[in-house]
Amino acid sequence: MSGGSFYINELRTIVDREAARLLGAAPDAVERRPAKGGWSAKEILGHLIDSAAVNHQRFVRAQWQDLVFAAYAQDDWVQAQKYQDAPWIELVALWREYNRHIARVMAAIPLEVRTAPKRIHNLNEIASTPVPAEEPATLDYLMNDYVQHLQHHLKQIDARIAGR
Numbered sequence: 614m615s616g617g618s619f620y621i622n623e624l625r626t627i628v629d630r631e632a633a634r635l636l637g638a639a640p641d642a643v644e645r646r647p648a649k650g651g652w653s654a655k656e657i658l659g660h661l662i663d664s665a666a667v668n669h670q671r672f673v674r675a676q677w678q679d680l681v682f683a684a685y686a687q688d689d690w691v692q693a694q695k696y697q698d699a700p701w702i703e704l705v706a707l708w709r710e711y712n713r714h715i716a717r718v719m720a721a722i723p724l725e726v727r728t729a730p731k732r733i734h735n736l737n738e739i740a741s742t743p744v745p746a747e748e749p750a751t752l753d754y755l756m757n758d759y760v761q762h763l764q765h766h767l768k769q770i771d772a773r774i775a776g777r
């Protein structure tokens with residue numbers, strides 16, 4: 614993984630573009646759950662809000678500790694917060710503003726902190742694309758992984774809205 618900050622600008626660009634686009638989705642389309650089970654578009658965006666909240670803490674804390682963080686029960690979180698009943702416009706606004714803040718948090722972390730290799734980490738457990746426990750990991754990797762995870766779920770939201 615490069616030590617560049619490409620993913621920070623990528624995050625800003627994606628969030629601004631997608632928030633505007635998501636607001637145009639039909640109300641019934643964002644609540645539709647697939648026949649085979651799984652989250653609606655509202656619930657996937659809720660999961661991305663949870664991911665923002667959890668990773669915001671990780672990114673700030675990582676400056677003073679090893680890359681070892683608690684995992685969380687993703688399905689339980691989505692269900693417990695009743696994202697399906699929340700107004701779409703509020704979910705989109707919260708998701709957009711939270712990610713704008715996360716981009717500021719990322720940009721504020723010095724490059725040498727972001728790229729410092731850490732031998733003690735649990736990115737084999739908490740990263741979307743895991744790092745083997747025996748290989749060193751960086752905060753830079755975890756933050757880029759966050760943006761890739763966000764993009765993965767945005768594609769899923771598009772599929773839900775399109776009825777796939």
Ligand code: NI
Binds near residue numbers: 660762
């Ligand atoms: Ni996910």
